Amino acid sequence: MPKISQKGYDMPASPIRKLTPYAESAKQKGKKVYHLNIGQPDIETPKGMIDAIKSINFKVWAYTPSEGILSYRNKLAQHYNRINYNITPNDILVTNGASEAITIAMQTCLNSGDEIIIPEPFYANYSGFACMANIVVKPLLSVMNDNFALPSIAEFEKVITDKTKAIFICNPNNPTGYLYSKEELESLRDLCLKYDLFLFSDEAYREFCYDDREFISPLNLSGFDDNVVIIDSVSKRYSACGARLGCLITKNKAIYKAALKFAQARLSAPLVAQIAGEAALDTPDSYFIEVKKEYTQRRDLLANGLNKIPGVRCSVPGGAFYILAELPVNDTEKFCQWMLEEFDYNNETVMMAPASGFYSTPGMGKNEVRLAYVINQDDLKKALICLENGLIAYNSSARD
Structure with a gap:
């Protein structure tokens, strides 16, 4: 069989989308998945x-x-x-x-x-x-x-x-x-x-x-x-x-x-x-004023909530709608997959993007995740509860 190109082998998989099959499987099992992995806003298009x-x-x-x-x-x-x-x-x-x-x-x-x-x-x-x-x-x-x-x-x-x-x-x-x-x-x-x-x-x-x-x-x-x-x-x-x-x-x-x-x-x-x-381009300034206000509230909710979870820390972003957080695990790719495959809290779980894919230097970001605050504030609160309980369960089982 002909071989694909070296570039095909070298092309990196997206850390944002590579866990999608596990999320879809979780949904088929009846779990609600909070998508913090991807920058897909729930704000209405103008x-x-x-x-x-x-x-x-x-x-x-x-x-x-x-x-x-x-x-x-x-x-x-x-x-x-x-x-x-x-x-x-x-x-x-x-x-x-x-x-x-x-x-x-x-x-x-x-x-x-x-x-x-x-x-x-x-x-x-x-x-x-x-x-x-x-x-x-x-x-x-x-x-x-x-x-x-x-x-x-x-x-x-x-x-x-x-x-x-x-x-x-x-x-x-x-x-x-x-x-x-x-x-x-x-x-x-x-x-x-x-x-x-x-x-x-x-x-x-x-x-x-x-x-x-x-x-x-x-x-x-x-x-x-x-x-x-x-x-x-x-x-x-x-x-x-x-x-x-x-x-x-x-x-x-x-x-x-x-x-x-x-x-x-x-x-x-x-x-x-x-x-x-x-x-x-005719969208009124009022649209952006309200959107920015909403994102500011979501940012504060997520950043404050993350920093209250034992072993988790993050800085407060000055813009965009992402937070890079450090988690008390050794390998967030394994942890993020486990959250989708094996964990739920009240039949709910969280999808995150492992941060190692956001670094070019090998070994960096292994204990970090990117979270996008693009879902409503009530769901963000529930996602934080899921994450905190997931970390407790994951570390108590010594899976890492």
């Missing part, structure tokens, strides 16, 4: 997006331009310029989700074998995207004791080589919820200019910043435009993960011209999603 889809009356479901529908890109540019990005529609490439924007950015800016520095823990699929592009991830550890703040510039310089071509950040961060400060971004700007590096910035959670803290984008900084590639998505902002609609933004014309060729090769982003995405 009515304007749904109404736009219902009102579609085209007679041919046609291709769209490879760079995206012009009317959508016009409204996107207006949206971003309200937060001082100072871009034009011709700086925006509409993509099949942020995932495609990342893969296009990597393939556009890096050659096979080049290196990209990413502070870890980081969104697990970055590893998969890097594998697809045949580039090397150089991780740089951020730690819970420092609330997962950006590592020092001196630490960055230790791992820069002649193969280093880019730095990649997610702000606010998935999975830690850390929100980078203006000072941290300015230090990254100076570093990128010094070593002639690209800076990729994943801004999918831009609207979700808490405690009156300000979001800063690299495009808000001066003297940096040619180095910056912004990655964005409608998935989290509008609770529209299934739309699979994102974009790549850059003022660097060479990047854009090359990225467009990759976009042409895959033809186009989805028409219906772009119609809905264009309507989404």
Whole structure:
């Protein structure tokens, strides 16, 4: 039988989705599963997006331009310029989700074998995207004791080589919820200019910043435009993960011209999603005010609840809707699977994402999990009770 490619063997499985068969089996047994493993919000999608889809009356479901529908890109540019990005529609490439924007950015800016520095823990699929592009991830550890703040510039310089071509950040961060400060971004700007590096910035959670803290984008900084590639998505902002609609933004014309060729090769982003995405840009500010208020309450509930469980600790996120928590077990992948396969509390259990998949350094994150506070507060309270009782049962049986 023919063998699959080495890349097929090397491609990492998603820590967010790999335990899904165990969750489905638990549900078939009649258990209620609280999904804290995946960033699928239960917040309602804005009515304007749904109404736009219902009102579609085209007679041919046609291709769209490879760079995206012009009317959508016009409204996107207006949206971003309200937060001082100072871009034009011709700086925006509409993509099949942020995932495609990342893969296009990597393939556009890096050659096979080049290196990209990413502070870890980081969104697990970055590893998969890097594998697809045949580039090397150089991780740089951020730690819970420092609330997962950006590592020092001196630490960055230790791992820069002649193969280093880019730095990649997610702000606010998935999975830690850390929100980078203006000072941290300015230090990254100076570093990128010094070593002639690209800076990729994943801004999918831009609207979700808490405690009156300000979001800063690299495009808000001066003297940096040619180095910056912004990655964005409608998935989290509008609770529209299934739309699979994102974009790549850059003022660097060479990047854009090359990225467009990759976009042409895959033809186009989805028409219906772009119609809905264009309507989404009319969503009133009141929607985000209420959503942010709700997420702040969920964050506080989950963080406080976790830190009250013996042996569990976590920092309080400044943005996004994830918490990285340390549990009193040696291997959270085994524990998370056990919670689904063998445990229930009042016929309920919890699905979490083992954190080792959010690290590139082998052995890191073995006693950590990522939890997404994307379910309602009553269910979060019940999930915390399940988790606490699960830890007691697991450790008392010495399964670890």
